[in-house]
Amino acid sequence: MNTIIRIPTPLRALTSGADEVTVAGATVGDAIDELDRKHPGIRERLLDDKGIRRFVNVYVGDEDVRFLDGLRTALKAGDEISIIPAIAGG
Amino acid sequence: MRRADAKVLVVGLGGLGCPVAWTMALSGVGVLGLCDDDDVQLTNLHRQILYGAGDVGVSKIEAASRALRAMAPSVELRPHATRLVPEGAVELVSGYDIVIEGTDNFATKFLTADACALARVPVVHGSAVRWVGTALAVGMRGRPCYRCIFEDLPTGGSLGCAEAGVMGPMVGVVAAAQADLALGLVDGRDVAGQLVTFDGRTGDLRRRTVAARAGCPLCGSQTIHNIDAARYSSPTGAY
Numbered sequence: 473m474n475t476i477i478r479i480p481t482p483l484r485a486l487t488s489g490a491d492e493v494t495v496a497g498a499t500v501g502d503a504i505d506e507l508d509r510k511h512p513g514i515r516e517r518l519l520d521d522k523g524i525r526r527f528v529n530v531y532v533g534d535e536d537v538r539f540l541d542g543l544r545t546a547l548k549a550g551d552e553i554s555i556i557p558a559i560a561g562g
Numbered sequence: 563m564r565r566a567d568a569k570v571l572v573v574g575l576g577g578l579g580c581p582v583a584w585t586m587a588l589s590g591v592g593v594l595g596l597c598d599d600d601d602v603q604l605t606n607l608h609r610q611i612l613y614g615a616g617d618v619g620v621s622k623i624e625a626a627s628r629a630l631r632a633m634a635p636s637v638e639l640r641p642h643a644t645r646l647v648p649e650g651a652v653e654l655v656s657g658y659d660i661v662i663e664g665t666d667n668f669a670t671k672f673l674t675a676d677a678c679a680l681a682r683v684p685v686v687h688g689s690a691v692r693w694v695g696t697a698l699a700v701g702m703r704g705r706p707c708y709r710c711i712f713e714d715l716p717t718g719g720s721l722g723c724a725e726a727g728v729m730g731p732m733v734g735v736v737a738a739a740q741a742d743l744a745l746g747l748v749d750g751r752d753v754a755g756q757l758v759t760f761d762g763r764t765g766d767l768r769r770r771t772v773a774a775r776a777g778c779p780l781c782g783s784q785t786i787h788n789i790d791a792a793r794y795s796s797p798t799g800a801y
Contacts, residue, residue, distance in 0.1 A: 526713035562578035
């Protein structure tokens, strides 16, 4: 099952500029692992040893996975993952 | 509340603060507070729309006040020629009904979030870097809040406009979202908890309502019950 991960601007240097990447995975964690296999280094920008970094938010559709099942959140066909990092600029 | 009775504080008179202040002034709020300690620089002009070439070197407070007074003479302007700092932050925001924050650093963002929560003042946060922007409305109840989403200052790094740059049109879009959320709070619309994200590359603008985090130290467990300056000095690097 394929899922689209939308890549925010600050991380596109790691995806050769791609604003979305299609990955396979049954859970959000699987999808991030697959993303890292395609674009090494991106996982550590999203996760630390406790899970999703505290200044990063991962959404499946409009739902923050922190309020679902975290990295174990199951994906279904058509789901889209969005990554929203904390940014400071204006 | 009636717009004419509303007292609104804009923290940061940069790319976001300029169009936000412009919109709020022309939307009929009664009092508009302005908080910044910077001077206008030439590199500001492409996105900081209250300033012109003749303002370079002038304080942003002075230049912004002049521009706003000319376009909206009925608004009472309250200049605060200072950066928002831990000392006196709660007292400053307590003088207003709503705060709109568009600063360029995490320390001030978290300080504003904490001060507004402690003072029970609604706040609208905004950020824009390169082609990505976010705006978040925190309502009177203070929950969900900025810390529900971004928890704490990044220790491994962040990306700010000073390092990464910001596209001029981006701040206009994000500032418009901030102004809309702020006017929603003034007008009594149910916008609390709304997070607006905008991707300037794709044009994708999304508005979602976020949930409060059970363990949030600000609005959940409320372990943050005062302003401790040490809390706002975490180093930042590159996200």
